[in-house]
Amino acid sequence: MDHVETGLRERKKRRTRWAIASAALRLFAERGYEETTIADITAAADVSPRTFFSYFPSKEDVVFTEIDDRLAEVAERLSDRPPGEPPLETIRRCVVDVTEAIVAEHGEYGAVQVRLILERPGLQARALQRLTATQEEIEARLHELCPGIDEIDAVAAAGIAVGGMQAVVVHCRRHGYEPASMRAALDRALTIVEHGLGSLTALTAPSEGAP
Amino acid sequence: MDHVETGLRERKKRRTRWAIASAALRLFAERGYEETTIADITAAADVSPRTFFSYFPSKEDVVFTEIDDRLAEVAERLSDRPPGEPPLETIRRCVVDVTEAIVAEHGEYGAVQVRLILERPGLQARALQRLTATQEEIEARLHELCPGIDEIDAVAAAGIAVGGMQAVVVHCRRHGYEPASMRAALDRALTIVEHGLGSLTALTAPSEGAP
DNA sequence: TGCAGATTTGCAATAGCTGCAACTTTGCAG
């Protein structure tokens, strides 16, 4: 039971939602986020301003269209891992999926969405919040995968994993989104997550000073 | 040149700022955040509504009064570490300081602030954003401490460290703030940060299933 | 005592968001 409903009603709703979202993203890209009002968006989408709020709870939420679905999808996929796989491998897979889902282009306006989120503090905050939600999702799966796992361990593992993810996002923000570079950063971060900061000799040696 | 200015002007400004902040926090505690308007706050603080915005850029910012100062203070303290100390130790120290600064009670309304931040999604998002800022702060210090460190390593290390911090915050949110328990969670998280997720046998063994 | 600069304030306007009630459309039974 997903999006297979054939009713005219459903189809029309989906179309309207898309009309609003794409109008919004297009306008955001053209004149900027703050510079685009709800009225502008609804005018472009040819619906009443009031209607906007029956599709999205707030202006900010339009920006996250699809991204949320994508994230949820990834979280679900986590449960479909081969039963014998070591949890750590599962986490790795999960982090890779989520990260790529976040960074990769989603449909036509993906680039716009990413740029907006990275630029507008408000949107950035919202994104972090969703990332935190994902973190709890990960932790829940961990408890499923390793029934007896210590709670602190699970929380910490999830937290650290997400921290690694964020590291990649930060890296991308600075150096752009070439898949290759991103992959490298992701692998590096995951290795560190796996072996700990203690594996970085740069960190265990006394800080500069006496030779 | 900090808060030593003796001018009547300075003193009055400081007093007003405090009046607004404490009125706000008190009201938030009494009737809730959303239920308190700027007008309510300024009435209680005995200033004009317009004045509020010359002290705080937004309603949300009042909640973070002092917390920001505290965080900045901690970040600064990072540079005062003994020169020969291994960076990893410095990080540990830093994480402990920041975490305790976040969780500990700040002044009279500390508990209110923490509760609000944890409850209101908007404030939570804002807090995460500030945490991210701290993360970048940590990274910058890392580059100072280990001049040649690989950028990805630095970003990842900072990200993971903050992830560990968040883990502790999550833990506290669930189990309360008894210092002992928090200390334990913090230590555990830091150990994991240091030795990696690979050190948790629960994660490296194949997930349940065939015995 | 009086001025120059800083603060405070009132006023008006914009924009996001919500509740409500009237109006339309759609799905379906008769």
Next chain:
DNA sequence: CTGCAAAGTTGCAGCTATTGCAAATCTGCA
């Protein structure tokens, strides 16, 4: 077909946060 009830859309009024602007006050220092 036809008509009804549920679902969806719209306009309206209203509330709150936030900002620009200019008049009114206050403070520090002659």
